[in-house]
Amino acid sequence: MSVIWDALNNINTLALGLLLLSLGIALFYEMINGFHDTANSVAMIIYTNSMKAEYSVIMAGIMNFLGVILGGIGVAYVIVHLLPLDIMVASNQNATLVMIYSLLISAVIWNFGTWYFGLPVSSSHSLIGSLIGVSTVFGVMHGFEFSQSVNWKALYGVLTALALSPLLGFGFAYLLMKATRKFVNNPKYFKTPDSESKRKRPNFWMRIGIIVTGAGVSFAHGSNDGQKGIGIIMIILIGILPTYYALNMDSHQYKIKQIHDSAENLAKFYAENNESLNKLVSEKHLISALKTKNTIAECNVNDVYDTTSLIATKLSGLKSYTELSSQDRWSVHTAILCSDNFFGQVEKTYLISDKDKSDYVSAQRKTLVSATEYVPTWVIIAVALALSIGTMIGYKRIVITIGEKIGSQPINYMQATVAQAMAMMTILLANFAHAPVSTTHIVSSAVAGSMVAEPEGGVQKSMIKTILLSWLFTLPVTAILSSSIYYCLSFIAK
Secondary structure (H helix, E strand, O other): OHHHHHHHHOOOHHHHHHHHHHHHHHHHHHHHHHHHHHHHHHHHHHHOOOOOHHHHHHHHHHHHHHHHHHOOOHHHHHHHOOOOHHHHOOOOHHHHHHHHHHHHHHHHHHHHHHHHOOOOOOHHHHHHHHHHHHHHHHHHHOOOOHHHHOOHHHHHHHHHHHHHHHHHHHHHHHHHHHHHHHHOOOHHHHOOHHHOOOOOOOOHHHHHHHHHHHHHHHHHHHHHHHHHHHHHHHHHHHHHOHHHHOOOOOOOHHHHHHHHHHHHHHHHHHHHOHHHHHHHHHOOOOOOOOOOOOOOOOOOHHHHHHHHHHHHHHHOOOOOHHHOOHHHHHHHHHHHHHHHHHHHHHHHHHHHHOHHHHHHHHHHHHHHHHHOOOOOHHHHHHHHHHHHHHHHHHHHHHHHHHHHHOEOOOOOHHHHHHHHHHHHHHHHHHHHOOOOOOHHHHHHHHHHHHHHOOOOOOEOHHHHHHHHHHHHHHHHHHHHHHHHHHHHHHHHOO
């Protein structure tokens, strides 16, 4: 917390106001994320009367908190790196602020509107659509080509994960539900809440299964979706307070020494493999991190040795990043981004031809980026609290949709357990791969898979059609909305 307090005590009133407004909008977005996504993790618990709603949301909040704490920051920085490198290293604070406000306002409008109508729409899609919109219009307004306005390579990977994960959730739930029907003969496990004449709750073992798997979905949600909010907040902090958040100011001198050594090792690696790397550059196998006509930050593929050496030089003998000037902190931040982009390509290029070199570069990169890829503890706590509060306020609308409106019949206890278990597994697999996915899509698809697997089961086509259309329109609508907002705000901010 010392870094944020130092920042707050040393910035002007305008910057403070912009910071607080940005953080407020970002946390409100996370609350709406709770309306949509965290509600999915408690929907089955509440709908089947396995646990009282107030206890369920408290449990969900705790598990979300643990998920964010233990889930790492890989997904958060996938979100950050969806933006083109030139935006992240730009010193134009107004452009960064307008970008942040535009994508957040767009995501909030779409998420809040679809929540109001009880549609389990993906917060991930709305955020990514908004990122695409602001990145594209930013590029057009600053003279970049369309292919350079968005980090398309990273975006394709994210969109692939978003598309495949619901299919996996559906397939896993379908297969497991078929297996339980074949091997589990106790009819009590397949009752629905409205079919219970004497008891209002499922039997003990089914309650345990529903609660445990629901808790698992909450944990998985925190480990994936919570990091998206973390990524947005890190963009805000770096954009508004670059002096304090361009580098991890809490780093110990021994950590700084490790980063210095990694930069020095990568520079030596480049020098030792200069001939082969230059050949790869000339053949366009290794490209510049920034291929633009109107550059904002220079990341020249031909200057990698100098860029990486700059990091080692600036950090040599350093005990704290506070010893660096504001300009030097930003130049080191930029140099790390540029170097990591280049050596990331080198790592993949050597993966087949020389795995030892690939592993060596990978290890050095991991240490190098730790200076810029980090998350303060207070950010994690704030996001976890926002998700929990959002769940408590808005879960009811989505609970009814998940429980009654997807399947042709209300969901039974076994279906609830199966759907949650498979959703949890799918999200955790995605988190392991650092792939941002939609909890909403995965849970809804897993519920549909468990419904279709039943002998007399099926889905309500009208509701499925409505959900699919809302999924389909989320990306383009939020992209158009955020780009329009950015276009308007950019003239106001001049």
